[in-house]
Amino acid sequence: MRALGVAVAGVSLPLLLGVVLLGGVLAPQDPTASVAAAWQPAGPGHPLGTDGLGRDVWSRVLAGGRDLLVTGVAAALAASLVGVAGGLAAGWAGRTWDRVLTGVADLLLAVPTLLLALLAAVTLPGRAAVVVATVCGGAPLTLRVVRDAVRSLRHSGYVEAALCRGERPVAVVVREVLPVMRGLVAADLGLRLVVALQIASALNLLGFGVSPPAPDWALMLRENMPGIAANPAAVAAPAVALGLVTVALALAVQTVTHHRGSDG
């Protein structure tokens, strides 16, 4: 099982990510140009048929993931960074800092993430909205997890040894606490990544993100729904692509975490 995970992470993931990121270049036809009749089923020249405007679905699937992936990864990294920094500060400083930071985190957690995402979407441009919504919805969770872990490490022998040699608090946190928590942070980043992709695709699906005619998996789901009877592949292909990337990323993060955990 673990060997399988390593294989997936080591070979398929870079391949998959490469295809998603370079998809626009690999696309056999212009993803935004009408090249054939509307709603053609799969056939020669169009392996996945065409959509309502006669565009090649295969080309659009190849080109339609990059924006989503880049936005999602950026949003997840931002959420993780904010959450880890907040968690370290709250867990290490304790007292007032702890109360203020966890209070803010709890407040944000009380608001449904989707509501936050919609609020962000109507006030901010698409990509920024994804980042803001992921940070507001995900960073509080990261903060709580990291804070609790830091608190349990505060009195460990190596932290006290560092204090006894007069390391500054920042040095103790960065040199002693953070390395021990890298597995935890990596696992948490995986969760944030999945949520970020969900938010990004949800906003695109609802029409707040990228605007037509740009190729985008979530947008394609919405655009191609009316023609599902004539060309089911036009809906199925972007859905599968979205699922595949999410699962592969989650699996990869998990494998890396376990791998690290055993020799760390």
Place this chain on the structure above:
Amino acid sequence: MGETPAVTETAGRGEAGRNVSEGLDVRGIRVVDAGGRPIVGPLDLRVPPGRVVAVMGESGGGKTSAVLAALDALPPGLRRAGGTTWWNGRPVPPGRAARRWRRAEAGLLGQDPAADLHPLRTVAGLVADGFPRGRDGRGDAVGRVLAELGLDPREVAHRRPHRLSGGQAQRVALARAIVGDPPLLVLDEPTSGLDPATVELVVGVLLRRRTTPGAATLVVTHDRGFAERVADEVVTVGARPAPRREPATAPRRRSRGEPVALRLRGLDVAPPGGGPSLLTSVDLEIGRGELVAVVGPSGSGKSTLLRAVAGLHPPTAGTVEVEGRALPARVSDRDRSSLRAVQFVGQDPLGALNPAHRVGAALARPARVLRALPAAPARRQAEELLAEVGLSPQVARRRPRGLSGGQRQRVAIARALAAGPAVLLADEVTSALDAVNAHAVLDLLEDLRARQAMAVLLVTHDVTVAARADRVFAIDPEHARLLPVGSAADAAAPDRDGRGRRTPEKDEKENADA
């Protein structure tokens, strides 16, 4: 391995069949690490019912690994490369079957019992976990077993692990292991953090187990005296322990005329969770190069006193002076030279080292921070320190995960020495070491205090360790006082069957009386 079918035929019979004896029978067990290097073995172990077998050997010799391999409970990174385990004449196949067998038949006490206690559960709940489901009288059994181990059930039953001292946590873990009277009991260093009075209680529990029908007991220990008292048979793993080396320099009994290295004045120490003071008005002077031991029952505040001096747990009143200079109460307020002057070695060798850092980096860091040494000399010094505590330079490249408990404790001591302290605070530093290594570490401290005039304040539960001190103090928990041993309230633990050497002060006083 070819004999396995023959054994299965006799399985279930009351008598031993084909050389396989009743109880636990382990043949040719071998353990290798992830890289296939042999760690221990091949080794045979036989624990008949009603018997207690002790496994002894040098620290890092693979005692624990051998026993865990027999139970098929090795931690990740180690692998059983060969050997079979029989239980009452049946082979125990590795994997899920072994897990079921352990759950049904075995009680296990790990080497770091405090870490095995779930932090959010109460003592009563933790101990009750060890009691088989569906059997009556759980509450009574929990109370009885806690009392047997010298814990007041009314007082500790509702506490959570963070409010237990190291020795109390160990006894709670032991209580969990024995509460269900498991047919097979495996104890890994059950006495390492205990004061002599509590060790007596553990001895009592083990002697009683001998009379329980069908109860087999396996004890991993480095304490030869303990092994001889409880065990019917002693198995030695790894190299034979070398005879105890005489210290290079004869221990010097220092007079009061030496310059004072550490002076405590009117120190009041409260327990970490708050509550009435553990110690009040502690006045203590330690001369340069002097070794002073503090003994006292588990939970009496020995460790807390050291932490107060180290600045990790500020005292509620009083002052700490090192070489005539008063130190700020909190470690964060101390300047570099004050920090260098006092170094602390903790009780728990598992938590003492950062799992993410290699040993070399952990040892080089204090020299870099406190003495502003550049990277290369700090690294060289790290290797010298390793040699000084009796470890090979190769250890510098390892991470704590790959070290035994004893090796970790030596690294922790080496890290404290890297600062070049005037006062070393040592909290049960020898409790995780076998007798040979423990004395080697004490010899090392002896040597250091002779050469560098380093004062050592040592907290211990072990009379033989305390006997090597120049002066011994005992904590009287009832009056929260620190008293020199030999005075009215002699709180020093009783000698164990002549094993404990008496402290010189005590002898002197008794000679004077006679």
